[in-house]
Amino acid sequence: MTRSPLERQAKNVVEAYNKSHKNQVKLEIIPNDDMEGKVGGASQTDSLPDILAGDVVRIPYWASEGIFTDITKQIDGLDNKADLQQGHIEAGTVDGAEYTLPFITDVSVMVWNKNLYKEAGLDPEQGPKSIDQFVEQAKKVAALNKDGVAGSYLAGQSGGALVFDLFPSVWADGESVMNKDGSEATLDNDSMKGVLDAYKELANTTNGLGAGSKEETGATWTAPFANGKIGVMPYPNTSTTALFDAEKDGGFEVGVAPIPGTKEGKTSTFLGGDAMGISKDSKHVAQAWNFLYWLMQSDAQKEVFADQGDTASNIQTLKTAYKDADPRIQTINSVIIDGNGQTPKSPAFNEAFNAAGSPWQLLVQNAVWGSGDLKADNKAVTDVLSAQ
CATH class of the missing domain: 3.40.190.10 (Periplasmic binding protein-like II)
Known part of the structure; x- marks a missing residue:
């Protein structure tokens, strides 16, 4: 099963x-x-x-x-x-x-639409090497003002997709998301703040994040990119095979790179x-x-x-x-x-992160679309992790 x-x-x-x-x-x-x-x-x-x-x-x-x-x-x-x-x-x-x-x-990687990059005047062979570059490149695609096209996309109501997409940038910077035994969240660090601020900037940019990002439950979170409507986003490798197959049948060209940190240099992935x-x-x-x-x-x-x-x-x-x-x-x-990827481990991971309405999901919602208090929202995640 x-x-x-x-x-x-x-x-x-x-x-x-x-x-x-x-x-x-x-x-x-x-x-x-x-x-x-x-x-x-x-x-x-x-x-x-x-x-x-x-x-x-x-x-x-x-x-x-x-x-x-x-x-x-x-x-x-x-x-x-x-x-x-x-x-x-x-x-x-x-x-x-x-x-x-x-x-x-299944690992997370960064993917970008080379056709949209060309249209936006970006080098189609160069994906983002830092979170700042990710924002810059997404904004260039957003500025095309094409119908239904956005710079990036986020599964705002899917805790599972959000950990898969966002944790690697924190790990790439050498920061952690939990303590060793998985009983305490450590999300109130500069790297996590930098990643969340990047998405907040895109959320406040016209066409920065694809329509439906805030409500996306994860059921269709890979579809907007697969449909050629998104410039650049973290993505599951198990869904890239379908992208490559579509490309052979005349679809748009896809670029793939490891997920960068807030600083250029190291990369990571969610194993x-x-x-x-x-x-x-x-x-x-x-x-x-x-x-x-x-x-x-x-x-x-x-x-x-x-x-x-x-x-x-x-x-x-x-x-x-x-x-x-x-x-x-x-x-x-x-x-x-390369060994830089991680698999987070905690018996309470589902309740703290993946479940609908989890404190992690609310943390992201608050940070990207609200006025988040990262310290308080991090404590709410810890409260669930430490209850096990």
């Missing part, structure tokens, strides 16, 4: 496994917003599927609630454990017991996606492990991810299996290989 945003990648994985194994896996896709209720209900009735995959930021809570089977011995027995996406293993580690492995990697484990209710632990083990191997990672233009969770695969890939896919992979 996994969630709908990563359906294409999940289907590729399951089809490849079923074609080559007597043991068969049946895939169930759950709408993103229904995942929490579905998992909670199934856990209470002991009817969880054999293998459960979920948003890596939700995994710490699930693992702490005991919904996975302990597979520490199997994970530690993997020859290539060190090559795997460590954030997805750490997310499912509780008191030294390991419950999860990476399923699908997101889905981690997976074997549920507490599984009666087929050996067969389920066979699937997990198979997917961790570099051959499988190449077949189901690299060959499909998607991002592998195995660092060696990222380094070796993309020699002939689109250079932009190599750029996406580089943000993982």
Whole structure:
């Protein structure tokens, strides 16, 4: 069982496994917003599927609630454990017991519309190397005054999209968003303020942010850029494949770069996606492990991810299996290989950040479209994190 945003990648994985194994896996896709209720209900009735995959930021809570089977011995027995996406293993580690492995990697990158950049007199080969440049370039596109076209876009009502988009610039500056154990927010720093001020400036610029940014729940947050209406914005790499395909069919040209900090130089990414484990209710632990083990191997990672233009969770695969890939896919992979990305971990992450109406979502709304008090709004996030 996994969630709908990563359906294409999940289907590729399951089809490849079923074609080559007597043991068969049946895939169930759950709408993103229904995942929490579905998992909670199934856990209470002991009817969880054999293998459960979920948003890596939700995994710490699930693992702490005991919904996975302990597979520490199997994970530690993997020859290539060190090559795997460590954030997805750490997310499912509780008191030294390991419950999860990476399923699908989704990272945030900066994308820009080269056609709009040319029209705006910008260099179409140069994306923003700092948040100031991001604002400058977005404003140039905004100044085109084209019908329905805006400089950038923000999913103002989606806590999950907002962490994915905004946290990397803070990390790139060497700042943090939470303390080490995820019990306290540290969002009232100069970098976060700089990022929020940048979006506030765009919100106060004609055509600066796309229509609907303030109300966007995340259901359609990638669509305005995909439809050629946005100049530049942070974006999920799992959605870039569709952009490249559209480009081949005559669509606009897309630029891709790592997400910069407020200062030029360093970059970062949100190491997101889905981690997976074997549920507490599984009666087929050996067969389920066979699937997990198979997917961790570099051959499988190449077949189901690299060959499909998607991002592998195995660092060696990222380094070796993309020699002939689109250079932009190599750029996406580089943000993982360089080791600057992070996966935030807290059992209360969903309530504090991702949930509708979360204190983080309100913090962004206040800062971009209101008159925010970053210190007070940061404390509201801490209050939720520390309650766990």
